[in-house]
Every structure is written in C-alpha cells, then in structure tokens.
Amino acid sequence: MAATTTVNALSDSLLSTVPALQSSGKNWAIFEFHFTSAVDSKGKWGHFDGTLNCPKADAKDKEKEWLKDKASACNLLLSKVPDSIALKMQKQKTVAEAWKALEAEFTKKSGYAQTDLKQDFLDSTCAKKGNVCQFLKGLASKKEELASVSVEINNIDYHSTILCGIPLHYSNFASSVLSAAKLMRTDPIYSITPDALATTISEEYD
Structure with missing residues (x-):
C-alpha cells in the first residue's frame, strides 16, 4: 500500500529541474521546455494539447480513469x-484550454521581459571609482544568467557594452586593442572575443 501511494505521489509531481x-x-522559455518534456515523459501531454479526449459516456470506467488523469495533469501545472x-485557470474547462491561455499570455510577457532584460544589460556601467575587474566579471555572469532565460547577447552588443561601461581610459585602451585586431583579422588567431577583451582590460587594470 505504501509503495502504491509513493508511485501515485511521484506521478503527480515534477522534478526540481522544472523551474517554477x-x-x-x-523564464517562460526555459519553463516551457522543461515542463513540456517532464509532462510528456509522464504520458500526460495529451491533456495539454487536447488530443486526449474524454471517453464516451457509456464507458464509465474509462471516463472515471480519464477524469482522474486529467486532475493529475492539472495538478502538475498548478x-x-x-x-x-492558478486562480485564472479556474475559468478554463479543460487543461488544454488552460495551457493555451497560459501560453498566449506568457509568450507575450516573455517578449517584453526579454527586451527589458537585454536593455538592462546593454545599459550596464561600472560605478564611478568602481573596480573594473569586478564589473567585467559581473557582466560575464549576467550574460550567462540571461542565456539561461533565452536572452542572447551577441558579440557586437557585448563588445559595445564593455566599451561603454568602463572608464574612458580603459575604453580607449580596449578600442585600440580591437583596432589592432581588425588590422590582423585575416588570421583567426587575432580575433578577439568579448571574454578575451575583458581579460585584456583586467590585466591592464591590475
């Protein structure tokens, strides 16, 4: 009996790898990826895409099992x-309708949020008399955090943020390094990634 209870509990729960x-x-993009994968592995995705319909009324046993499985799928989302x-979901008649409404709302929200997050990154500046090395390390960490929520910062924007965010003396130094690299761009070894540029600036700062 205890083993059965444990199995039922596990079927109604998601791994911690699925973020709230x-x-x-x-974090809609990363949530959607992990959530859909986890739910599909439990065999309940049909409730979310609307392909798992309720059995006919004359199949009472199957209908009862379907309703139980539907409740389990709903609990996974809740x-x-x-x-x-969760309160908004009460207005929806099926799990599929709830998921469709959630997807529409958060796809839109995600777009706005990602735009704001990217702009915050691009506006990053080192505090007056702040530690340039710490600023550059923080910038790298922030870039990784953004990637985890599907906000990509390309090398051009990363270079620009570094140059605009550090004190003028180091910005001029970094610009000269990039200019020298462009003169030698025929050889890939001379291409400078933002991380490599940050390292060069940090060495100059030290």
Whole structure:
C-alpha cells in the first residue's frame, strides 16, 4: 500500500529541474521546455494539447480513469505556476484550454521581459571609482544568467557594452586593442572575443 501511494505521489509531481514559472514571464522559455518534456515523459501531454479526449459516456470506467488523469495533469501545472495564474485557470474547462491561455499570455510577457532584460544589460556601467575587474566579471555572469532565460547577447552588443561601461581610459585602451585586431583579422588567431577583451582590460587594470 505504501509503495502504491509513493508511485501515485511521484506521478503527480515534477522534478526540481522544472523551474517554477515567474509571474514576470522572464523564464517562460526555459519553463516551457522543461515542463513540456517532464509532462510528456509522464504520458500526460495529451491533456495539454487536447488530443486526449474524454471517453464516451457509456464507458464509465474509462471516463472515471480519464477524469482522474486529467486532475493529475492539472495538478502538475498548478504546482509550477503563481497563485494568481492558478486562480485564472479556474475559468478554463479543460487543461488544454488552460495551457493555451497560459501560453498566449506568457509568450507575450516573455517578449517584453526579454527586451527589458537585454536593455538592462546593454545599459550596464561600472560605478564611478568602481573596480573594473569586478564589473567585467559581473557582466560575464549576467550574460550567462540571461542565456539561461533565452536572452542572447551577441558579440557586437557585448563588445559595445564593455566599451561603454568602463572608464574612458580603459575604453580607449580596449578600442585600440580591437583596432589592432581588425588590422590582423585575416588570421583567426587575432580575433578577439568579448571574454578575451575583458581579460585584456583586467590585466591592464591590475
């Protein structure tokens, strides 16, 4: 009996690798990926895409099992969304309708959130009399954090943020390094990635 209870509990729960959906929507992309994969592995995705329909009324046993499975699928979603979203889901008749509404809302929210997050990165500046090395390390960490929520910073934007965010003396130094690299761009060894540029600036700072 205990073993059966444990199995049932596991079927109604998701691994910790599935992040909770943030109300801002900034982690929607990574949430959607992990959530859909986890739910599919439990054989319940049909409730979310609408392909697993309720059996006919004359098949009482199958209908009862379907309703139980539907409740389990709903619980999986409720366990990972904010309370405010869970309350909205009460208006939906099926799990598929709830998922469709959630997807529409958070795809839109995610776009706005990602734009704001990217702009915050591009506006990053080292504090006056701040530690340039720490600023550059923080910038690299922030870039990785953004990548985890599907916000990509290309090398051009990364270079620009570094140059605009550090004190003028080091910005001029970095610009001269990049200019020298461009003169030798026919040889790949002379191409400078943002991380390599940050390292060069840090060495100059030290």
